[in-house]
Amino acid sequence: MTTTETLIAAADAHSAHNYHPLPVVVASADGAWMTDVEGRRYLDLLAGYSALNFGHRNRRLVEAAKAQLERVTLTSRAFHHDRFAAFCSELAELCGMEMVLPMNTGAEAVETAVKTARKWGYKVKGVPAEMAKIVVAGNNFHGRTTTLISFSTDSEARADFGPYTPGFEIVPYGDLTAMRSAVSENTVAVLLEPIQGEAGVLLPPAGYLPAVRELTRERNVLFVADEIQSGLGRTGRTFACEHEGVVPDMYVLGKALGGGIVPVSAVVSSAEVLGVFRPGEHGSTFGGNPLACAVALEVIAMLRTGEFQARSAELGGHLHRELAALTGTGRVTAVRGRGLWAGVDIAPRYGTGREVSEKLMDRGVLVKDTHGSTVRIAPPLVIGKEDLDWGLAQLRAVLGV
Numbered sequence: 001m002t003t004t005e006t007l008i009a010a011a012d013a014h015s016a017h018n019y020h021p022l023p024v025v026v027a028s029a030d031g032a033w034m035t036d037v038e039g040r041r042y043l044d045l046l047a048g049y050s051a052l053n054f055g056h057r058n059r060r061l062v063e064a065a066k067a068q069l070e071r072v073t074l075t076s077r078a079f080h081h082d083r084f085a086a087f088c089s090e091l092a093e094l095c096g097m098e099m100v101l102p103m104n105t106g107a108e109a110v111e112t113a114v115k116t117a118r119k120w121g122y123k124v125k126g127v128p129a130e131m132a133k134i135v136v137a138g139n140n141f142h143g144r145t146t147t148l149i150s151f152s153t154d155s156e157a158r159a160d161f162g163p164y165t166p167g168f169e170i171v172p173y174g175d176l177t178a179m180r181s182a183v184s185e186n187t188v189a190v191l192l193e194p195i196q197g198e199a200g201v202l203l204p205p206a207g208y209l210p211a212v213r214e215l216t217r218e219r220n221v222l223f224v225a226d227e228i229q230s231g232l233g234r235t236g237r238t239f240a241c242e243h244e245g246v247v248p249d250m251y252v253l254g255k256a257l258g259g260g261i262v263p264v265s266a267v268v269s270s271a272e273v274l275g276v277f278r279p280g281e282h283g284s285t286f287g288g289n290p291l292a293c294a295v296a297l298e299v300i301a302m303l304r305t306g307e308f309q310a311r312s313a314e315l316g317g318h319l320h321r322e323l324a325a326l327t328g329t330g331r332v333t334a335v336r337g338r339g340l341w342a343g344v345d346i347a348p349r350y351g352t353g354r355e356v357s358e359k360l361m362d363r364g365v366l367v368k369d370t371h372g373s374t375v376r377i378a379p380p381l382v383i384g385k386e387d388l389d390w391g392l393a394q395l396r397a398v399l400g401v
């Protein structure tokens, strides 16, 4: 057996089979490239589902982490630490908001958003006890906790994990009429991904997000934008909502906020909304720890330059022009996305998303399929144009064009 086969067999024997990874075992990585245990190099066109927007082992981020490792890494929130205030104020400023509630994973941040919206509903809006309702979209992906899968429409994510948490209403993504009729007196929030990543990089119709913004404002309902995957430069702007001129009441952030080094997530909102919490009502041992804050502060500083957003917009334009040319070949049925983020639907005759991903892996390119026929392309924003072009050439070769 090769080293790769031995390590995969050992992982299969001793880990739960809740993932179906491509058969590659990564040993090291740098920028947009990963190297496996056999010494083969791969171009990373997934970027850890956008957690690696700044590339693998980004120098600035690694230096920030190392410096913090030499000072203090964890205090718990039982005590203050000297990176916390800066992290909260600078993240709030980046978002144009006032307050931050830090957590670790994306799912925890969405859970936090749900709790925040409910509490705001009872304490500020005046919704009767236990009646708060949150409207969400079909095909959403907000994470894997029992509450979050309660309002998933993906049967694989839900089956056999009930009973489910009540208090959510699901409407089709992009359907404004359905959204209008779902919002009622007891609605405390509308929770949406401005672009649905896991669903296959789905954009709502133009004008949908601004209309939801207007509706939620009129009806005194919080507009909660889950920008865990779409935010922090991925689409060519700091937030995907910006493309539609929308400012939500709450951003939910994660993934790239931790610079690909540590899990860092957060809910960011106004003082009126996040001000509802009292000590003991919510928290996390690791949330807002010094190491997380140090890395995230560097992420925020890097985003403030606008350099990564501009890079994503420019290279993303190139990516989408190249991918659009593929739709004319019959091999690809649709391409969607914004910035350096694309969902490419493969015509069934030319293989499933998984088969195309495996063939790309054999050619030294790593991507991830989603929903059967879609291949998702989301390289680190630091990728070079030549590398991106090389990756696209491998995709064309796999599709035979």
Ligand SMILES: Cc1ncc(COP(=O)(O)O)c(C=O)c1O
Pocket (backbone or CB within 6 Å): 049, 105, 106, 107, 108, 110, 141, 142, 143, 144, 193, 197, 198, 226, 227, 228, 229, 230, 254, 255
């Ligand atoms: C939009 C969105 N929300 C939430 C999550 C969950 O994040 P995590 O896997 O860190 O819990 C994801 C992960 O893919 C996501 O894309």
